[in-house]
Amino acid sequence: MTTDSMDYFFHMYQLADHNKHTGHYFFDCNTASCFKSRVQKIPPYGGRVFVTSECHRGLRTGRRYSVREIQPDGSIETPSGYRAFASRYDAHAFAKAYAADNFIRGIRKGFVYNIVTSERV
Numbered sequence: 001m002t003t004d005s006m007d008y009f010f011h012m013y014q015l016a017d018h019n020k021h022t023g024h025y026f027f028d029c030n031t032a033s034c035f036k037s038r039v040q041k042i043p044p045y046g047g048r049v050f051v052t053s054e055c056h057r058g059l060r061t062g063r064r065y066s067v068r069e070i071q072p073d074g075s076i077e078t079p080s081g082y083r084a085f086a087s088r089y090d091a092h093a094f095a096k097a098y099a100a101d102n103f104i105r106g107i108r109k110g111f112v113y114n115i116v117t118s119e120r121v
Helices: 012-021 029-035 088-102
Strands: 005-008 049-054 064-070 112-115
Touching: 012 064, 049 088, 064 088
Parallel strands: 005 112
Antiparallel strands: 049 064
């Protein structure tokens, strides 16, 4: 896979595997534990966009939500802003709209995507 191509992810485990195999630790248990983070269970929007929630131990602001996007190099970007949403519903609505506006079956601004099988290997 080059920086010009990226698979379309039908399932969150595929997205997490890509992140791990490219040397990143976003989905690592220790990382999630540190931020008391949770990741959506439904398939990623547009094959790349998903919602997380974090609840910081020292802050008493409660659980808040962020919209995330995986990049071809496996890194994770936060187009919504970190902990930008107070409700899960608003975060998912933004994620769905963001994916619809920016991706057509996984294709975005000059990137070429390969469709991967939805079967777990």
